[in-house]
Amino acid sequence: GKDLLTLIDFSSEEIHDVLALAAELKQKQRAGERYTPLAGKTLAMIFEKPSTRTRVSFEVGMTQLGGHSLYLNSNDLQIGRGETIADTARVLSQYVDAIMIRTFAHSKIEELAHYATIPVINGLTDDDHPCQALADLLTIYELKKKLKGIKLVYVGDGNNVAHSLMIAAAKVGMDCTIACPIGYEPKENYVKEAVKAAEQTGAAITVTHDPSEAVVGADVIYTDVWTSMGQEQESEERLSVFQPFQVNEQLVQKAKDDYIFLHCLPAHRGEEVTADVIDSAHSFVFQQAGNRLHVQKAILLSLLV
Numbered sequence: 611g612k613d614l615l616t617l618i619d620f621s622s623e624e625i626h627d628v629l630a631l632a633a634e635l636k637q638k639q640r641a642g643e644r645y646t647p648l649a650g651k652t653l654a655m656i657f658e659k660p661s662t663r664t665r666v667s668f669e670v671g672m673t674q675l676g677g678h679s680l681y682l683n684s685n686d687l688q689i690g691r692g693e694t695i696a697d698t699a700r701v702l703s704q705y706v707d708a709i710m711i712r713t714f715a716h717s718k719i720e721e722l723a724h725y726a727t728i729p730v731i732n733g734l735t736d737d738d739h740p741c742q743a744l745a746d747l748l749t750i751y752e753l754k755k756k757l758k759g760i761k762l763v764y765v766g767d768g769n770n771v772a773h774s775l776m777i778a779a780a781k782v783g784m785d786c787t788i789a790c791p792i793g794y795e796p797k798e799n800y801v802k803e804a805v806k807a808a809e810q811t812g813a814a815i816t817v818t819h820d821p822s823e824a825v826v827g828a829d830v831i832y833t834d835v836w837t838s839m840g841q842e843q844e845s846e847e848r849l850s851v852f853q854p855f856q857v858n859e860q861l862v863q864k865a866k867d868d869y870i871f872l873h874c875l876p877a878h879r880g881e882e883v884t885a886d887v888i889d890s891a892h893s894f895v896f897q898q899a900g901n902r903l904h905v906q907k908a909i910l911l912s913l914l915v
């Protein structure tokens with residue numbers, strides 16, 4: 611079966627199909643319509659890191675579609691005591707219909723997907739956060755009524771969220787600029803893949819170190835945390851390196867008048883974004899978080915039915 615490890619593996623058409631399905635599922639849910647095509651199906655969710663949005667949206671999404679989910683903390687699994695990824699994949703394939711995993715090295719999810727005989731979904735690796743990027747696209751589409759030609763500027767760390775956004779944007783023809791400090795650029799293979807995808811759609815993919823110039827004329831300004839799990843020892847250095855990349859009132863003034871602010875959350879007010887920006891009328895971060903649910907349901911249906 612097909613996996614969702616990275617949007618690099620998905621065509622522009624497949625991405626648009628997931629978004630259209632997510633919009634349809636959102637309508638159904640809003641109308642209070644019961645829709646349970648995943649009755650009898652089980653999703654195993656392995657978490658090696660904490661999560662609020664990914665865990666709850668997958669779990670609730672599975673329930674709403676009539677299925678069941680299992681929350682598996684890696685500390686409580688034999689995987690935390692040395693059982694191999696390959697054996698875990700082969701065993702879970704005997705019991706459940708899909709696996710969602712949040713882990714560290716991207717190679718781990720690739721290994722899991724290689725040995726599993728059921729779909730594997732990436733709930734965040736060090737390199738990629740594809741489910742987040744799909745929810746981001748849905749949110750931008752709802753607010754701007756189009757994706758092609760939109761100017762998205764991501765300000766901050768060229769991390770997993772930046773990687774997925776850049777790929778997603780390139781595939782749907784949205785211009786994407788990553789404004790990051792020197793030494794915190796997105797990985798070269800992601801930039802290469804985004805540029806390759808953009809050649810098909812006409813999108814412009816840019817990496818720069820100047821946030822003020824980057825946000826001029828932006829439709830969407832996006833940021834993410836400066837320090838995530840596993841980077842705590844570098845936290846102090848990061849705070850100073852990223853300071854000029856804070857999304858604040860002064861920076862957003864250069865964007866379009868009707869710009870929207872997005873953040874994958876969790877947010878740290880006063881670090882990557884000031885309260886006056888994230889709590890302003892331009893900010894749609896909770897609509898964005900809400901869309902995680904509808905997108906997860908669309909992903910589950912696309913892979914499981």
Ligand code: CP
Nearest residue numbers: 661662663664874875
């Ligand atoms: N944005 C996101 O993935 O949130 P969680 O870490 O809470 O799942």
